[in-house]
Amino acid sequence: MWEFTHYKTAFYLSVFILFIGIDVQAREHAVHIRGSTTLMPIAQKVAETYMAEHEGTKIVISGGGTAHGYKAVMDGTADIAMASSLIPDDIKNQCQLKGIELRHTLLGYATILAVVNPSNNVMNLSLTQLKDIFTGRIKNWKKVGGIDAPITIYVGPPTGGITDTWKSLILGVDDTYTPAGIVLNNSERLQKITTETNAITFLTLDKSNYEKLKVLKINNVSPDKFTVGNGSYTLRAPLLLITTAHPTAEVLDFIRYFSAPEQANNVGEMVRVVADEKDDHHE
Amino acid sequence: MNRRNFLAAFIASGGALVTGSAINAGGFGWHLPDQAMHSSLLIASTGSMFDLCQLLTHEYKKQNSLIDVINEKGDSLQGIIAVKRGAIDLAAISRELSSEEDDAESNSFLIARSNISIIVHPDSPIKNMSQNQVSNIFSGQITNWQQVGGSNAPINIVSRKRGSNTRKFVEDVVLAGSEITATAKEVDSTRQLAAAVANDIYAIGYIAAKNDSGGAVVCSIDIDGVVASHITVLSGRYPYTNSFYLLFSGEQAGIKFDFIRFVRSPAGQALVTKQGFVAVC
Numbered sequence: 095m096w097e098f099t100h101y102k103t104a105f106y107l108s109v110f111i112l113f114i115g116i117d118v119q120a121r122e123h124a125v126h127i128r129g130s131t132t133l134m135p136i137a138q139k140v141a142e143t144y145m146a147e148h149e150g151t152k153i154v155i156s157g158g159g160t161a162h163g164y165k166a167v168m169d170g171t172a173d174i175a176m177a178s179s180l181i182p183d184d185i186k187n188q189c190q191l192k193g194i195e196l197r198h199t200l201l202g203y204a205t206i207l208a209v210v211n212p213s214n215n216v217m218n219l220s221l222t223q224l225k226d227i228f229t230g231r232i233k234n235w236k237k238v239g240g241i242d243a244p245i246t247i248y249v250g251p252p253t254g255g256i257t258d259t260w261k262s263l264i265l266g267v268d269d270t271y272t273p274a275g276i277v278l279n280n281s282e283r284l285q286k287i288t289t290e291t292n293a294i295t296f297l298t299l300d301k302s303n304y305e306k307l308k309v310l311k312i313n314n315v316s317p318d319k320f321t322v323g324n325g326s327y328t329l330r331a332p333l334l335l336i337t338t339a340h341p342t343a344e345v346l347d348f349i350r351y352f353s354a355p356e357q358a359n360n361v362g363e364m365v366r367v368v369a370d371e372k373d374d375h376h377e
Numbered sequence: 378m379n380r381r382n383f384l385a386a387f388i389a390s391g392g393a394l395v396t397g398s399a400i401n402a403g404g405f406g407w408h409l410p411d412q413a414m415h416s417s418l419l420i421a422s423t424g425s426m427f428d429l430c431q432l433l434t435h436e437y438k439k440q441n442s443l444i445d446v447i448n449e450k451g452d453s454l455q456g457i458i459a460v461k462r463g464a465i466d467l468a469a470i471s472r473e474l475s476s477e478e479d480d481a482e483s484n485s486f487l488i489a490r491s492n493i494s495i496i497v498h499p500d501s502p503i504k505n506m507s508q509n510q511v512s513n514i515f516s517g518q519i520t521n522w523q524q525v526g527g528s529n530a531p532i533n534i535v536s537r538k539r540g541s542n543t544r545k546f547v548e549d550v551v552l553a554g555s556e557i558t559a560t561a562k563e564v565d566s567t568r569q570l571a572a573a574v575a576n577d578i579y580a581i582g583y584i585a586a587k588n589d590s591g592g593a594v595v596c597s598i599d600i601d602g603v604v605a606s607h608i609t610v611l612s613g614r615y616p617y618t619n620s621f622y623l624l625f626s627g628e629q630a631g632i633k634f635d636f637i638r639f640v641r642s643p644a645g646q647a648l649v650t651k652q653g654f655v656a657v658c
Contacts, residue, residue, distance in 0.1 A: 142614065152658070153612065
């Protein structure tokens with residue numbers, strides 16, 4: 095009988111401790127973030143001001159790319175994924191199989207630049223011309239108002255993020271890149287475009303590199319905060335924070351903080367969404 | 378061959394012993410006494426995580442005395458291969474998985490971080506350097522303080538000896554694979570290194586934040602304008618930051634996952650801090 099009571103007390107005590115435990119843990123739960131290297135430098139600055147203002151919180155950030163981020167949220171090794179492209183189909187399928195619902199918050203956009211060498215006399219391409227160049231239907235600069243010279247095309251490796259977004263903007267679902275397209279990473283493409291007169295590629299970069307290359311207008315629209323924010327400049331990648339359907343209070347609090355207009359100094363080259371487009375929604 | 382010998386041989390051979398599958402490895406457990414009661418947890422730890430894993434498994438076993446824990450040293454790649462083949466339950470690794478390694482079955486949980494601080498004498502005028510400058514100094518290409526904005530005086534490099542995990546981290550991350558110059562003065566411990574830098578205004582060295590500098594007064598310099606602090610290590614912006622993961626393959630269940638839950642709990646993270654790492658959960 096004594097033993098019985100003893101167990102019972104222990105049981106109630108442990109239930110009590112369990113509740114206390116949950117309460118304390120909920121407030122001290124760290125937020126782990128992985129994913130897009132485009133979004134990472136922005137997230138790092140926001141996280142640092144957040145941690146400085148909220149003593150005892152931990153916002154832990156790693157890169158690895160958009161695809162890595164999506165996977166990490168799906169398997170629970172991260173609380174938030176940073177993404178610079180919408181949910182890829184293979185991840186969508188895996189989520190459906192596992193019954194996982196993902197939720198995304200649009201923070202803003204990264205501007206994708208169509209770039210050529212400064213010596214190139216072409217200033218503007220229509221989106222259709224850009225598509226025709228990357229699919230190989232247009233092979234010579236003279237077809238788009240340039241000199242008589244073959245077009246060299248550089249594309250990005252299939253690592254998700256900006257590369258995926260560019261590909262879906264340019265190729266849609268049906269088209270494919272011309273086999274003549276050469277696959278290089280960002281810094282290699284930047285290097286090529288600054289040295290090769292007939293090259294074209296896409297990049298996201300800060301203004302410090304602008305003088306070494308020429309940024310093309312698309313459909314006669316130059317990229318700037320306004321044209322990217324309202325979508326009239328069409329080459330832009332969504333910058334997203336991805337969570338599961340029911341994130342912890344800490345995760346929601348950090349996402350709210352990140353989305354707030356007061357973060358203007360931290361967001362660098364990210365373009366905030368103009369007006370009514372901003373929305374949290376379920377995928 | 379029992380499981381322990383199997384693991385040791387496996388680690389020593391870099392994974393060549395087993396061709397294939399979990400089924401192979403599972404077969405080695407048959408002889409364990411009282412299978413119904415005992416379970417085991419096989420971990421391969423990279424050198425810099427070995428002591429931490431010893432401490433964590435020791436505490437974990439206090440609550441779960443029926444679990445046999447075996448923790449062996451290996452490098453990160455060997456651990457990753459062994460986990461994927463099902464030869465071990467967990468790999469404690471000191472780098473992120475590459476996108477090729479991060480397959481659908483892999484689960485890599487961040488459990489700790491640490492960082493290297495580049496240290497100089499407190500009276501040194503140098504408060505900040507670029508990653509490039511630091512790497513050129515330790516590889517021996519920059520030899521005079523004047524080349525990085527200091528006075529005209531030789532740079533006296535102090536380094537740990539070969540075999541030190543901290544030195545390995547510096548060579549892997551700070552020097553991107555190159556070796557520390559042979560002209561560096563080599564010492565046996567972090568305390569000796571800190572003391573040497575504290576006594577020489579023209580010295581430069583490095584310490585892992587987790588190691589005790591023995592009270593020597595040295596100054597940690599900023600790298601590319603980023604101060605080494607808990608906040609910049611957690612945000613990952615401080616460039617000489619190291620991340621430590623526990624990796625397993627397959628379902629989030631069983632002893633391996635229970636152990637990870639323990640490591641990420643307040644009790645586990647207190648041990649991470651006690652061992653001098655930065656807690657991340």
